Amino acid sequence: xxxxxxxxxxxxxLAQLExxxxxxxxxxxxxxxxxxxxxxxxxxxxxxxEPMTQMSFGGAEASASSGASSGGPDSDLREDKLxxxxxxxxxxxxxxxxxxxxxxxxxxxxx
Amino acid sequence: xxxxxxxxxxxxxAALRAKKVSAREITTEFYANIDRRNPGINAYLTLSRERxxxxxDRVDVATACGEKLGPLAGVPIAVKDVISTAGVRxxxxxxxxxxxxxxxxxxxxxxxxxxxxVILGKTNCDEFAMGSSNENSAYGPVRNPVAMDRVPxxxxxxxxxxxAAGMAVAALGTDTGGSxxxxxxxxxxxxxxxxYGRVSRYGLIAFASSLDRIGPFATNIADTAxxxxxxxxxxxxxxxxxxxxxxxxxAGIEHAVQGLRIGVxxxxxxxxxxxxxxEKVLAGIALLEKxxxxxxxxKMPHTEYAIATYYIVATAExxxxxxxxxxxxxxxxxxxxxxxxxxxxxxxxxxxxxVKRRLMLGTYAxxxxxxxxxxxxxxxxxxxxxxxxxxxxxxxxxxVTPTAPTPAFKLGEKTAxxxxxxxxxxxxxxxxxxxxxxxxxxxGITNEKLPIAMQILGPHFSESRVLQLARAFEKAGGxxx
Numbered sequence: 001x002x003x004x005x006x007x008x009x010x011x012x013x014l015a016q017l018e019x020x021x022x023x024x025x026x027x028x029x030x031x032x033x034x035x036x037x038x039x040x041x042x043x044x045x046x047x048x049x050e051p052m053t054q055m056s057f058g059g060a061e062a063s064a065s066s067g068a069s070s071g072g073p074d075s076d077l078r079e080d081k082l083x084x085x086x087x088x089x090x091x092x093x094x095x096x097x098x099x100x101x102x103x104x105x106x107x108x109x110x111x
Numbered sequence: 112x113x114x115x116x117x118x119x120x121x122x123x124x125a126a127l128r129a130k131k132v133s134a135r136e137i138t139t140e141f142y143a144n145i146d147r148r149n150p151g152i153n154a155y156l157t158l159s160r161e162r163x164x165x166x167x168d169r170v171d172v173a174t175a176c177g178e179k180l181g182p183l184a185g186v187p188i189a190v191k192d193v194i195s196t197a198g199v200r201x202x203x204x205x206x207x208x209x210x211x212x213x214x215x216x217x218x219x220x221x222x223x224x225x226x227x228x229v230i231l232g233k234t235n236c237d238e239f240a241m242g243s244s245n246e247n248s249a250y251g252p253v254r255n256p257v258a259m260d261r262v263p264x265x266x267x268x269x270x271x272x273x274x275a276a277g278m279a280v281a282a283l284g285t286d287t288g289g290s291x292x293x294x295x296x297x298x299x300x301x302x303x304x305x306x307y308g309r310v311s312r313y314g315l316i317a318f319a320s321s322l323d324r325i326g327p328f329a330t331n332i333a334d335t336a337x338x339x340x341x342x343x344x345x346x347x348x349x350x351x352x353x354x355x356x357x358x359x360x361x362a363g364i365e366h367a368v369q370g371l372r373i374g375v376x377x378x379x380x381x382x383x384x385x386x387x388x389x390e391k392v393l394a395g396i397a398l399l400e401k402x403x404x405x406x407x408x409x410k411m412p413h414t415e416y417a418i419a420t421y422y423i424v425a426t427a428e429x430x431x432x433x434x435x436x437x438x439x440x441x442x443x444x445x446x447x448x449x450x451x452x453x454x455x456x457x458x459x460x461x462x463x464x465x466v467k468r469r470l471m472l473g474t475y476a477x478x479x480x481x482x483x484x485x486x487x488x489x490x491x492x493x494x495x496x497x498x499x500x501x502x503x504x505x506x507x508x509x510x511v512t513p514t515a516p517t518p519a520f521k522l523g524e525k526t527a528x529x530x531x532x533x534x535x536x537x538x539x540x541x542x543x544x545x546x547x548x549x550x551x552x553x554x555g556i557t558n559e560k561l562p563i564a565m566q567i568l569g570p571h572f573s574e575s576r577v578l579q580l581a582r583a584f585e586k587a588g589g590x591x592x
Contacts, residue, residue: 008471015430015474016437017467018455027471030529034472037530038419041488044495051490052497054321055307055351055546078347090214096444103439106450 002035003028114148114256115300115330116141116277120337123185123280127174134167134174134185138229141187145231145278152254154263154272156192158232159199163187166229173227182361183341184227189279191270192233193240194325195314196220199230203316204238204248204266207461208442217314218349219283219325219342226341231279234269238463239433240290240318242266243535246526247465254522257299257562261519264294264535267328271298274328281329281338285315287322288421289515289539292551292566295328296514299553299562301335301581302328306571307546308353311346319428320351322421322543332582335550336360339574355572363575364582369403371580374507378414379538385517391563392513394592395554395584399511402583407507411499414541416492418533421540423489426473433470436461468529497545504570509580511567512538514551518561538566548574552581555592 008028012019019027092098097105118137126132142160149155170185190196193203195213202208216224224230237247245253245268253268255261256276263272267284271294274282284291286304295302303326310325317323327338343357375396380389400406438444438457445460447453462470476485503510516537525532542549549568556562567584569577584590 003475007475011471011475011478014478015470016434016451016454016458017462017470018459019467023464023467027468030468031472031475033530034422034533035475038423038485041416041419041423041485041492044413044416044492046488046491046495049491049494051487052494053490077350087214091440094211094214094441096438096442105439106447106453108450 002039003032114277115275116280118280119331120183120186120280120334124180127170127180127185130174134170134229135164137185138163138167138187138231141231141278148256148276148278151259152256152272152276153251154234154253154269154276154278155189155232156202156204156235156250156269157200159196159230162199163229163231166224170227170229181225181227182337183223186228186280187231188223188228189231189234189270189273189282190220191236191267191282191284193236193285193316193318194220194283195316196230196233199233201233201316202250203240204236204250205461205463205466206249206443207436207457211442213314215314217325218311218346220314222342223283228341234267234273234282236269237266238466239316239429240266240285240287241429241465241469243289243293243532244520244525245269245294246522247463249463252522255298255519257560258519260521261561262297262522264297264515264519266290266294268294270328271295271300271302274298274300274330281327281334283325283342284328286324286326286543287319287425288543289536291326291328292539292549293515293536295551296562296564297519299564300328300330301332301550301552302326303335303339303550303574304542304548305339305343305574306353306548308351309357309548309572309574310342311349311352313346313348317432319425320432321428322425332364332552332578332585333361335581336364336578339578343574353572358575360575360578364578366579367403368399368580368583371404371509371576372407372507373399373404374407374409374503374510376409376411376414376503376510376512378411379512383516383534383537384513387557388513388515388517388563391555391592392511392565395565395589396511398587398589398592399580399584402587409503409507409510411503411541413492413495413499417496417541417544418537420489420492420496421536421544422472422533423476423485424493424544426469427476427486428473430470430473430477433466465529493544496541500541500545500547508576509567509569509573511565514538514564514566518557518559518563542566542568547571548577550577550581552584553590
């Protein structure tokens with residue numbers, strides 16, 4: 001058994017999920033089976049293999065058809081220039097509870 | 112096929128120009144078909160009639176005034192409900208976004224409309240594109256129009272079904288691990304995943320950002336290419352969109368395929384493949400050889416790790432991307448005594464079982480003490496899978512495999528066993544992890560008349576060649592081997 005009931009509760013807390021007791025039991029079994037399957041990742045030799053953290057294509061390297069990238073600064077990013085973006089009202093329209101220009105949430109700080 | 116429309120991009124353009132039909136009439140015809148067929152199939156979640164007819168009327172006015180029409184003028188298109196449409200509800204197949212109306216259009220949608228396309232509505236899908244059968248939608252499953260007791264595949268099941276049932280000429284889907292190609296295979300229509308970065312993800316509601324791609328479904332390769340030509344290209348609103356020129360795919364599809372080297376990897380024909388699928392895909396490869404392609408056997412030794420790698424990388428990214436659904440800024444809010452209480456109650460009620468399962472898996476893989484063993488390890492194995500492909504493409508011009516190991520399965524057949532469901536993507540996740548383009552094309556049917564499909568994969572940014580191969584195959588009768 002890879003994953004315990006306590007693991008499920010800890011992960012649910014990290015993922016901000018409030019699971020029912022039935023869900024805890026169901027997910028424990030299913031995650032256990034899935035993680036056992038995923039255990040096969042320990043088999044291939046990854047010595048000196050750089051992790052592939054993102055896909056990245058520059059104009060020049062694109063034709064060389066090597067899209068793997070281990071990250072790092074990307075020269076293709078556009079200049080970080082401020083542009084007008086007058087969408088606050090449209091965005092707040094979608095909020096379950098807004099008091100323009102704010103989103104309203106339950107009290108966070110007790111005093 | 113199952114009553115797919117006879118209209119094509121080309122026939123609509125010709126009919127509009129000859130003033131034999133108006134865009135409004137075509138739009139009306141498709142909504143009539145939707146009204147008739149959608150209640151049984153459940154492919155559409157939201158219809159955007161007002162927007163569609165306004166666009167059709169713009170096309171008709173342009174035609175009447177003798178203006179130049181866009182390349183997709185009057186073409187009725189469906190859009191998967193994870194792609195943002197300004198003013199048209201976009202749910203991601205989830206209760207947590209049941210009432211969400213995006214304030215802006217995805218770039219792909221904006222480009223379609225600019226080209227004259229008529230957006231008919233939003234299609235059903237697995238919740239947040241997580242699934243291989245469309246049974247994870249909060250709004251009920253989609254039925255496969257070819258066989259109503261079967262799944263249409265997933266996650267873009269609604270888009271595939273809409274095209275297969277003549278409820279759209281073409282559709283946009285999204286592919287993270289097979290979610291365009293596999294439903295295309297299940298429903299018997301061509302379905303293309305472009306190179307990562309080829310089509311802007313701006314406005315695509317994120318599932319796994321290093322894997323997500325937007326691509327087309329259509330009834331034929333010329334239409335697939337026509338849609339690709341419109342949606343492809345750099346977009347400064349997506350930092351991962353590639354600054355490379357996009358050719359006119361439609362113009363080049365008749366290019367000869369003679370002499371192309373076709374790689375056939377052993378690993379895609381081993382245990383788990385349905386006998387009839389194997390037979391038809393091998394017949395498809397034989398047809399390509401008859402067209403002058405050279406068959407090259409390949410070994411891709413890391414294929415067996417692809418599903419495990421995918422379900423770590425994709426779920427880890429999802430656990431981060433879906434953290435935004437907290438009841439604060441949009442969508443569902445379930446009141447709670449404290450902020451944390453509100454987050455948890457909202458997410459518990461708003462997310463379905465598969466989304467929760469994947470968020471748990473992804474959170475676990477990223478959590479302290481497990482990061483190196485799972486997430487970092489998966490990223491390294493992903494590099495090995497990508498290397499298998501880059502080495503293969505030193506020797507071959509394209510790779511041909513089955514799209515899915517079996518034809519469309521029955522509704523409910525795999526819902527109790529998530530791991531079995533994940534294995535439906537065994538031949539598609541590899542190309543997703545490597546970032547390369549691929550197309551699924553029909554290659555015959557089973558004894559039970561269920562569609563079978565093969566997948567053509569090419570190096571990064573080789574969509575033109577992939578489409579040329581698909582077109583040559585289609586022209587030679589490959590779709591109905």
